[in-house]
Amino acid sequence: MIYADYNGSAPLLPSVREYLKKRIDSDLFANPNAIHSMGQKVMKGLERCREIISSVMGCYPDQVIFNSGSSEGISHIVFSVLENAPAERRIILSSPQEHVVMPSVFNSYCERRGFTLVLAEIDEHGRVKIDQLREYLEKNGSKVALISIMAANNETGVIQPFEEIAKLANAQKIDYLCDTTQLIGKGRFHFENSGVSFAVCSGHKVGALPGTGFIMARDPQKLSSLVYGSSQEKGLRGGTQNYLGIETLAVALKDFQDHEAGLDTLKSARLNFEAQIKNQFPKAVVIAEKAERLAGTTLLGYPGLHGQAVQIELESQDIFVTTSAACSDNQPETSQILRAMGVDDQIGRSVIRISLSYSHGEKDYALLASALVSAYNKLGKIHSF
Ligand SMILES: Cc1ncc(COP(=O)(O)O)c(C=O)c1O
Secondary structure (H helix, E strand, C coil), X not given: XXXXXXXXXXXXXXXXXXXXXXXXXXXXXXXXXXXXXXXXXXXXHHHHHHXXXXXXXXXXXXXXXXXXXXXXXXXXXXXXXXXCCCCCCCEEEECCCCCCHHHHHHHHHHXXXXXXXXXXXXXXCCXXXXXXXXXXXXXXXXXXXXXXXXXXXXXXXXXXXXXXXXXXXXXXXXXXXXXXXXXXXXXXXXHHHHCCCEEEEEHHHCCCCXXXXXXXXXXXXXXXXXXXXXXXXXXXXXXXXXXXXHHHHHHXXXXXXXXXXXXXHHHHHHHHHHHHHHHHCCCCEECCCCCCECCCEEEEECCCCCHHHHHHHHHCCCEECECCCHHHCCCCCCCHHHHHXXXXXXXXXXXXXXXXXXXXXXXXXXXXXXXXXXXXXXXXXXXXC
16 A cells, blocks of 8 residues: 555554554643643643644744644734734735635735735746746735735645745845645755745644644744633744644654655655656656746646546545645645646646655655556547557
8 A cells, every 4th residue: 555645644653653552541631821840741741742843843932832733823913913913004915826825814904904915926947937027026015915826736736935035024124924734844945044934834734643733933923822622832833832733843844854865765756756657658747847846846737637536546546645735635626726836627637746755766656657657548548549
């Protein structure tokens, strides 16, 4: 079996499973906000996790705010920044590739409050056109309240020039929310060096427990409360902390740090796999082939075939992939992200997404390649290519 949907959700890491098995037998369960010694012990553990996470992420512990994941994190940041935006800053600058959270926050909240959404163009490699963005900001930067452009795309794996965008944002004192959900745990990221104002992490994307995550904020005082309650997370996020989940986040990110070199092995195995498939099927298309992408992400199309048919064929061989992002996997259409890149329907409808992690390598890609070759050959006979 190969589970190749790490961009959708990563299974619990073996180190997290081991940790949890022992942790559950420990008897240390208490409200971390209680003043009795059990509560204080849990709180001490939680703060230790904040230290570990901040050291892996390249930020200070007090810049980490724990929450339930990236949908909450993005909503929290957008609400906070826009609530405090000066009247002359009414533009949100984003991209057509953002995860569905961003457009839905815009539709449900920002538009009603008089903000306008401007989408930066992206090129055929899936990258934001940085020169155009620079020009736009030179003319309109003083009207922009927030830039929201992701670090790595969930479908294509394309890595955006977020450090350059951060420089442009900082030069004009614009807050920059960088959706780092896909990059963290799958690529190298250092919060302080990146220059972004806000970043987010989702536990289920990094092999920790689902329903966990955190925001990193350069200046946490810019955040107001989204979930009201007591003074947890310095009053920025009410509710009893999910301390077990937070502990798994620390274990998972430490695991990533210890095995970061695996990214290089993964990348070279992925490139070999893509070359092999293209060699055997010259019509096959690797989306955004020339762009820098997440080490373990391939979005692969074969004009004329249906992505779901390929997915089902692979599943019959115990290999689990998606046709696009998990949230739009049941829509047999070219995704909005691919449309923005100018990908036509023949290819757009045929794609499957293969996403693996730093624990994978040549062996996994060899199995994938042989399953895919037989799927393409079988479906090719039906569709006569
Ligand atoms: C790029 C990106 N941003 C945000 C999210 C939402 O994350 P969560 O599931 O933690 O709410 C996802 C999840 O698919 C994602 O891929």
